[in-house]
Amino acid sequence: MDIVKWLARAAISTTEWEASFGGYQPHPAAVISDEQFGKVFDELSDRLRDSTPFFHPRYAGQMTRAPHPAAVVGYVAAMLLNQNNHDLAGGPATTQMEHEVVGDLAAMFAMPAHIGHLTSSGTIANLEALFIARQTHPDRGVAFSADAHFTHERMCALLGMTAYPVPTDTHGAIDLAAVEKLLRTGAVGTIVLTAGTTGVGAIDPIADALPLKERYGVRLHVDAAYGGFFALLSDDDGNALEWDPAPWRAIRACDSVVVDPHKHGLQPYGCGAVLFADPAVARHYRHDSPYTRMFSGGPAHLGEITLECSRAGAAAAALWTTLRLLPLRRDGLGALLASTRRAALRFARRVEESSALTLYQQPSLDIVTYFPSAARTVSEVDAVSGRMLTDGMSRDPTDSIFLSTLRVEAAGFGGRGHRLDADAPSGRILRSALMKPEHELCADDLVARIAALAPPVARADGRVPR
Numbered sequence: 001m002d003i004v005k006w007l008a009r010a011a012i013s014t015t016e017w018e019a020s021f022g023g024y025q026p027h028p029a030a031v032i033s034d035e036q037f038g039k040v041f042d043e044l045s046d047r048l049r050d051s052t053p054f055f056h057p058r059y060a061g062q063m064t065r066a067p068h069p070a071a072v073v074g075y076v077a078a079m080l081l082n083q084n085n086h087d088l089a090g091g092p093a094t095t096q097m098e099h100e101v102v103g104d105l106a107a108m109f110a111m112p113a114h115i116g117h118l119t120s121s122g123t124i125a126n127l128e129a130l131f132i133a134r135q136t137h138p139d140r141g142v143a144f145s146a147d148a149h150f151t152h153e154r155m156c157a158l159l160g161m162t163a164y165p166v167p168t169d170t171h172g173a174i175d176l177a178a179v180e181k182l183l184r185t186g187a188v189g190t191i192v193l194t195a196g197t198t199g200v201g202a203i204d205p206i207a208d209a210l211p212l213k214e215r216y217g218v219r220l221h222v223d224a225a226y227g228g229f230f231a232l233l234s235d236d237d238g239n240a241l242e243w244d245p246a247p248w249r250a251i252r253a254c255d256s257v258v259v260d261p262h263k264h265g266l267q268p269y270g271c272g273a274v275l276f277a278d279p280a281v282a283r284h285y286r287h288d289s290p291y292t293r294m295f296s297g298g299p300a301h302l303g304e305i306t307l308e309c310s311r312a313g314a315a316a317a318a319l320w321t322t323l324r325l326l327p328l329r330r331d332g333l334g335a336l337l338a339s340t341r342r343a344a345l346r347f348a349r350r351v352e353e354s355s356a357l358t359l360y361q362q363p364s365l366d367i368v369t370y371f372p373s374a375a376r377t378v379s380e381v382d383a384v385s386g387r388m389l390t391d392g393m394s395r396d397p398t399d400s401i402f403l404s405t406l407r408v409e410a411a412g413f414g415g416r417g418h419r420l421d422a423d424a425p426s427g428r429i430l431r432s433a434l435m436k437p438e439h440e441l442c443a444d445d446l447v448a449r450i451a452a453l454a455p456p457v458a459r460a461d462g463r464v465p466r
């Protein structure tokens with residue numbers, strides 16, 4: 001699709017709709033000439049050159065990508081109208097779209113019933129889930145894995161709940177035996193399980209955790225901010241993608257789930273989502289706002305079930321537009337996710353074949369972690385990884401490569417069978433979130449480029465070249 005053509009159409013369509021209300025006198029204080037605007041626009045464009053090329057396949061670092069052009073046009077078309085999904089009157093069309101896309105997300109997880117909404121981010125979506133957790137179990141804390149997103153610890157502090165970090169196994173997934181030990185104390189009311197940790201993309205054993213819900217009367221919250229859309233690929237045996245689909249299928253039996261459309265859902269930033277299995281949690285959101293028309297019966301106002309007040313209706317329109325074109329099915333958006341998983345498997349194989357690079361662990365999802373083989377100590381891994389990151393980015397733009405680093409504990413190497421001298425408590429390794437389908441097409445090239453940034457493996461005298 002031609003984004004220039006459709007952005008222009010969005011502006012024209014808005015202008016036509018506005019004209020249907022009749023003309024009015026613009027105030028001179030707000031009028032800007034094209035000439036004035038042109039100068040500032042040139043400056044803006046110039047300053048924006050100092051940005052990171054998330055769109056390019058040679059960006060293989062953090063979990064970020066460019067939004068799909070369909071999402072951008074959907075966003076701009078609605079943003080020009082500045083609808084506010086807090087209140088039904090603030091955005092009738094975009095509120096309806098939000099109900100539809102939230103329904104689509106719930107169907108993706110096959111949740112039997114749901115209530116939910118979009119949020120400005122995964123952070124806020126998790127805050128809402130933990131807020132409901134606290135309202136449900138006011139005197140009990142929250143357990144999550146030591147590798148869970150840092151937001152859980154922070155939000156527990158914000159909500160005045162005790163946080164219980166639990167150790168992980170050698171793949172970075174939560175240790176359920178340790179969770180159960182904690183549950184026996186009665187101190188925990190909610191377990192957070194992560195479907196795709198932010199660091200290595202580990203998947204907590206959600207299906208195995210389900211019996212704990214009844215046995216200990218706890219809530220299960222799934223943080224699938226990153227990995228949630230992989231649920232689209234959970235309806236077969238998982239052999240082709242070399243994974244176990246059970247955790248994705250178990251989400252439907254949990255109490256709440258968070259997924260970020262602005263990560264794997266092709267959306268621009270400003271789009272998270274939280275879903276609850278029990279529509280009755282809406283009671284915890286009750287408020288008595290004199291500004292808005294709510295709790296009046298009739299169709300639900302999203303403001304009745306959100307902690308945030310004003311929210312961009314444009315975010316709902318962007319996601320709605322995208323899902324009309326790439327529906328939440330295996331052959332829709334699922335095809336893109338399958339390609340990112342295959343990209344990671346292929347990338348990991350190439351790393352294993354390379355003498356210059358060592359795979360930190362097998363990828364559970366589409367995030368690959370690795371480090372320079374020449375390094376013999378944790379501090380060397382850290383220094384060389386850091387150098388490779390900077391060297392890759394500072395090459396000529398046509399030859400640059402963008403990676404990210406991940407700080408891991410020294411014990412993490414030994415636990416995964418890597419023999420390194422633990423001369424420092426932790427060190428940075430390299431990390432590539434291969435979240436663009438194009439990564440499947442260029443995985444070999446990426447690994448070759450990264451290997452070329454790494455020092456050659458140990459010389460005869462055993463010293464590591466820097």
Ligand SMILES: *Cc1c(COP(=O)(O)O)cnc(C)c1O
Pocket residue numbers: 120121122123124126149151194196197198223224225226260272
């Ligand atoms: C990204 C992420 C978050 C935070 O979401 P934001 O949208 O960045 O606020 C929380 N949990 C996990 C697992 C994530 O990957």
